[in-house]
Amino acid sequence: MSRPVRLGMFLVGALGLGALLVAGLVGLPRFGDYPGPYGDLIAQLAVPQRHMVNTVTAVVFDYRGFDTMGEELLLFAAASSTALLLRETREHDTEDLVAAVRSDAVRAAGGLGAIVTLVVGLDVVAHGFITPGGGFQGGVLLAATFVFLFISTEYRAFARLAPATYAEPVESLGAGGYAVVGLAALVYGLAFLENFIGLGVPGRLSAGGSAILVNWCAGLAVCGGFLVIFGETLQENMAERYGRSTR
Amino acid sequence: MVPLQLVAVLFVGLGAPAVVLSRDLVKQAIAVAIYGFALVVLFLVYQAPDVALSALVVGSIALPLVLVSAIARVAAQGKRKGTS
Numbered sequence: 463m464s465r466p467v468r469l470g471m472f473l474v475g476a477l478g479l480g481a482l483l484v485a486g487l488v489g490l491p492r493f494g495d496y497p498g499p500y501g502d503l504i505a506q507l508a509v510p511q512r513h514m515v516n517t518v519t520a521v522v523f524d525y526r527g528f529d530t531m532g533e534e535l536l537l538f539a540a541a542s543s544t545a546l547l548l549r550e551t552r553e554h555d556t557e558d559l560v561a562a563v564r565s566d567a568v569r570a571a572g573g574l575g576a577i578v579t580l581v582v583g584l585d586v587v588a589h590g591f592i593t594p595g596g597g598f599q600g601g602v603l604l605a606a607t608f609v610f611l612f613i614s615t616e617y618r619a620f621a622r623l624a625p626a627t628y629a630e631p632v633e634s635l636g637a638g639g640y641a642v643v644g645l646a647a648l649v650y651g652l653a654f655l656e657n658f659i660g661l662g663v664p665g666r667l668s669a670g671g672s673a674i675l676v677n678w679c680a681g682l683a684v685c686g687g688f689l690v691i692f693g694e695t696l697q698e699n700m701a702e703r704y705g706r707s708t709r
Numbered sequence: 710m711v712p713l714q715l716v717a718v719l720f721v722g723l724g725a726p727a728v729v730l731s732r733d734l735v736k737q738a739i740a741v742a743i744y745g746f747a748l749v750v751l752f753l754v755y756q757a758p759d760v761a762l763s764a765l766v767v768g769s770i771a772l773p774l775v776l777v778s779a780i781a782r783v784a785a786q787g788k789r790k791g792t793s
Contacts, residue, residue, distance in 0.1 A: 493710070518759040586762070594758035602766035609774060688771060695778040702785040 513661040513669040514591040522596060523680070524673045527655040531640050534683050538637040541687040545630075548694045563616055572614025580607040587681040591670040597677045601636075601684025608689055617700050620693075629693055633686025639679035643672055717751040724748075734780045742773040 491497070504517050504525065514520035522530050563569055587600030612620035644655040652658055655676070662668030670677070710718075724744035731737035745768025752761035 516759070594762050596759075599762045599766050602771055606766075606770050609770075692774060692778065695775065695782065699778060699782050699785060702782060 509664055512657070512671075512673070513664040514673070515665050515669070516591055516593060516595075518594070519590045519596045519677070520673075522598075523590070523676050524655075524657070524670070527644070527673065527676060530676075530680065531644065531655075534637055534640055534680055537684060537687045538633060541633060541690040544691050545694050548698050563614060569614045572610045576607050576610035576614060579603050579610060583607060583685075587678060588667060590677050591673070592665060592667075597680030597682075598684050601681040602688055604681065604685040605688035605692065609692060612696065617696070621697070629686050629689035631686075632682050633690055636679045636681065636683025636686055640676055640683065643675045643679060647672065713754050717747070717754040720747040721751050735777070738773050738776040738780060741776065742769050745769045745772065 496502075504521060508514050508517040508520040508525075512520050512524055514524065563572070583600045583603030583606070585600075586595035586603055587597055590596030590600070608620060647654060647656045647658050650658040655672075657671035657673060659671040659674075660668075661671050662674075668674075721744070724740070724747045728737060728740045728744050731740045745764060748768060749761045749765045752758075752764055
C-alpha cells in the first residue's frame with residue numbers, strides 16, 4: 463500500500479473515531495452526577511447491617527462476595543495457565559544456579575523494601591473493612607515482599623522461599639478457602655457466603671464476621687497467584703540466562 | 710474542577726501518549742509504571758482511595774514486573790541466538 467493511501471485511510475479512521483469520541487463525551491452526565499440509588503443505599507446500610515465502616519470492601523467481600531469469588535478464580539486460572547505453558551517448554555534447569563546481588567546499595571534498598579511491603583501488606587489486608595484496602599491490594603503487596611527479596615539477595619533465596627512448592631498451595635488454599643467459607647454458611651442454614659459469625663464492633667478488626675475469613679482467603683490467593691506468575695517468568699529468565707541446558 | 714484535579718488530569722493526559730510513543734521496550738515499561746502512578750494520583754484526587762490503592766499495586770508493581778520479566782526473557786533469548 464502506498465503512503466498517500468495509508469495516510470488517507472488513517473485520516474478517515476481518525477476523523478471517524480474523533481467524531482464518535484466527541485459525540486460520546488457530549489452525551490456524558492454532568493461532572494459528579496450520580497443517578498443510581500445503589501451507592502447511597504449501601505453507604506447508609508453497610509455500618510448498621512454489616513458493621514463495616516469501609517463500604518467499598520463491604521460491597522466487594524460481602525454484598526457482592528459471589529462476584530469477587532469469580533474474580534479470584536480468574537486470577538487462579540491465569541496463574542495456573544502461565545505455569546502450565548512455561549513449564550512445558552523449559553529447556554534449562556536452575557538447580558545449582560548462582561546469581562548473587564553484589565551491590566550493597568541494592569541489597570539495603572531491597573531489604574528495606576521487603577520489610578515495608580510485608581508490614582504494609584499485612585496491615586492493608588487486616589484493615590480492609592476499616593480503611594481503604596483489603597485482600598486484593600494487600601495480597602499484591604505481600605507478593606512484592608518476595609520480589610524485593612529476590613532483588614536484595616539472590617535468585618536461590620527467592621527460589622527457596624517462594625517457589626512453586628509454597629506459592630501454589632498458598633494460592634490454592636486462598637482460592638479454595640473462599641469457596642469453603644461460602645459453603646460453610648450453608649451448614650448453618652444460610653445462603654452461600656452469608657455471614658455465620660458474630661458481626662463484631664464497627665471500626666475494630668473484629669468487624670465483618672465471616673467476611674474477614676473471605677478477605678484473608680482473597681489475600682492468600684492473590685499473593686500466591688502473583689508469586690506463581692512472577693516465579694515462573696523469573697525462573698524462565700534465570701534458566702535462559704545462566705542455567706545449564708537439559709537437552 | 711479544582712486546580713489539583715486539573716493537574717492530575719493533565720499528568721494522565723501527558724503520560725498516556727508518552728507510553729505509546731516510547732520506542733524502547735524497557736523505557737516503555739518504566740513509562741507505563743509512571744503513568745500508572747499518575748492514574749493513582751488522579752483516583753486519589755477524585756476521592757477514590759480504594760481504587761487508587763488497587764491501581765497502585767497493579768499499575769506500579771504487578772504490571773511493570775511482568776513486563777520487565779517478559780522483556781528480559783526475550784532479550785536473553787536473542788543474546789543466546791546471537792552468540793551460538
